[in-house]
Amino acid sequence: MSFKLFFLLLKAAGWTLSISLVSILLGFALAIGLSAVLLSSKRLYRAPAELFISFFRGVPLLVQLLFIYNLLPFIGLNVPSVVAAIIGLTLCTAAYQAENLRGGFESVPRGLIEAADMAGFSVRQIFLRIKVPIAMRLTFPALVNEAIMILKSSSLVSVVGIVEVTKMAQDLASSTYLPIELFSSAALIYLVICWSIALIGRYTERALPGGVK
Amino acid sequence: MTLPAINVKKLVKRFGTATVLQDIDLEVPEGKVSCLIGPSGSGKSTLLRCMAFLEESSEGMITVNGEALGFFENARGERERLPAAQIRAVRSQIGMVFQQFNLWPHMTALGNVSEALKTVHKVPKTEAEDRAMAQLKKVGLENRANHYPSQLSGGQQQRVAIARALTLSPKIMLFDEPTSALDPELTGEVLNVMRDLAAEGMTMVVVSHEIGFAATVGNQISFLDQGRLLFTGAPADVFAKPRHPRLEQFLDTYLDRGASMLV
Numbered sequence A: 001m002s003f004k005l006f007f008l009l010l011k012a013a014g015w016t017l018s019i020s021l022v023s024i025l026l027g028f029a030l031a032i033g034l035s036a037v038l039l040s041s042k043r044l045y046r047a048p049a050e051l052f053i054s055f056f057r058g059v060p061l062l063v064q065l066l067f068i069y070n071l072l073p074f075i076g077l078n079v080p081s082v083v084a085a086i087i088g089l090t091l092c093t094a095a096y097q098a099e100n101l102r103g104g105f106e107s108v109p110r111g112l113i114e115a116a117d118m119a120g121f122s123v124r125q126i127f128l129r130i131k132v133p134i135a136m137r138l139t140f141p142a143l144v145n146e147a148i149m150i151l152k153s154s155s156l157v158s159v160v161g162i163v164e165v166t167k168m169a170q171d172l173a174s175s176t177y178l179p180i181e182l183f184s185s186a187a188l189i190y191l192v193i194c195w196s197i198a199l200i201g202r203y204t205e206r207a208l209p210g211g212v213k
Numbered sequence B: 001m002t003l004p005a006i007n008v009k010k011l012v013k014r015f016g017t018a019t020v021l022q023d024i025d026l027e028v029p030e031g032k033v034s035c036l037i038g039p040s041g042s043g044k045s046t047l048l049r050c051m052a053f054l055e056e057s058s059e060g061m062i063t064v065n066g067e068a069l070g071f072f073e074n075a076r077g078e079r080e081r082l083p084a085a086q087i088r089a090v091r092s093q094i095g096m097v098f099q100q101f102n103l104w105p106h107m108t109a110l111g112n113v114s115e116a117l118k119t120v121h122k123v124p125k126t127e128a129e130d131r132a133m134a135q136l137k138k139v140g141l142e143n144r145a146n147h148y149p150s151q152l153s154g155g156q157q158q159r160v161a162i163a164r165a166l167t168l169s170p171k172i173m174l175f176d177e178p179t180s181a182l183d184p185e186l187t188g189e190v191l192n193v194m195r196d197l198a199a200e201g202m203t204m205v206v207v208s209h210e211i212g213f214a215a216t217v218g219n220q221i222s223f224l225d226q227g228r229l230l231f232t233g234a235p236a237d238v239f240a241k242p243r244h245p246r247l248e249q250f251l252d253t254y255l256d257r258g259a260s261m262l263v
């Protein structure tokens, strides 16, 4: 297999990486909002968030992507397929990350909050200075896992017309008749990216002040 | 007769249908050490938590230096909740030390002690840290200022927790079994800090199974049993024989570590 083919795969990996990264970050921002709603004591607020989450966790990502890709033009939004792909991945990962974060917020030991309460912290100060940093620490390993899951799931966005690593390997395989070489190269690219994410995750975890408990 | 630092009147606390505290009347004298003793589940923590307003009482009143805590009695004699700002102001006179230390794991010892000054009181960083450092020095931990809780022993963590409460200059310090999560060889360093604090004239309420500490440092001992305050008195009177049969039974069951020699 020529270097030129591998280079084409690497270029496609740029799409894999960028779409995944953007989706994970947007998903995280959305997940914070969702988890806050999930923690509300009012059923009325919780219900839509719960519905959202059970939908995106219960429907295959492939179906979600096809659905969003076809729905957007239908409601008059003509967006590039990369936007449709990012929306799909973002909504999906937001659902999982929101559940993680909710678990994290719920696991912040009550005593730590009571200590802040006794020290005169407002509800907002307790949220920002105590709950958020501790919940982040508690959920960090799950967040790294989710990043890896999304990176791998991004192979599905080829159905909305994005030529990322998997699709590029497929296309090249059918034109060059080198499927074994191409798919093993694609696998290697995924492995290296996922290892790097895991490594960065572990390093960050150790570097967090006070350590992850 | 001076005003009691904390005055608990006809306090009742229920969790659901279970009555955990029944008709508690207790005066905590200013500048003295009051100890709460009693069997497990008798309601000691709950009473202390009511004094900190971490738990809302079901009936009765608590005043702190004469000011109502949490609830007051309105003109029609009904119990009414005070506005949040007022609750906050009264509570700011109280510091609390927990059995599990409850240090914030993502902050250093210095961070834990200075955090409320910075966040709540908007004290500039350097001044807050100077004041926090002075408190750490007081509990003998100035050389551990930059350690995270996970890097400190239990005894050190509890001393940081005491320093954290003290930086806010409380008038009253509440301790809920401050040494019972510690290995026996670490209890001494925490009890010594508490002794120093008592000697400075801090008003303290201490829930403890350390009967020896209660008998030697305590000025007033209250014995709780099944949610009722059976009696309150000076250590010499409370521990003098003949004792109340429930206290006798409690001491038989709970006294060890040679504390029986003290009382």
Ligand SMILES: Nc1ncnc2c1ncn2[C@@H]1O[C@H](COP(=O)(O)OP(=O)(O)OP(=O)(O)O)[C@@H](O)[C@H]1O
Binding pocket: B015, B020, B038, B039, B040, B041, B042, B043, B044, B045, B046, B047
């Ligand atoms: N949040 C709660 N909900 C329901 N019941 C509670 C709650 N907190 C305490 N209780 C009950 O109230 C009673 C008194 O508990 P408390 O913790 O005050 O006892 P304690 O004297 O401090 O015991 P220990 O020596 O074991 O700490 C117990 O029966 C306990 O089960």
Ligand SMILES: [Mg+2]
Binding pocket: B044, B045, B046, B177
């Ligand atoms: Mg207790």
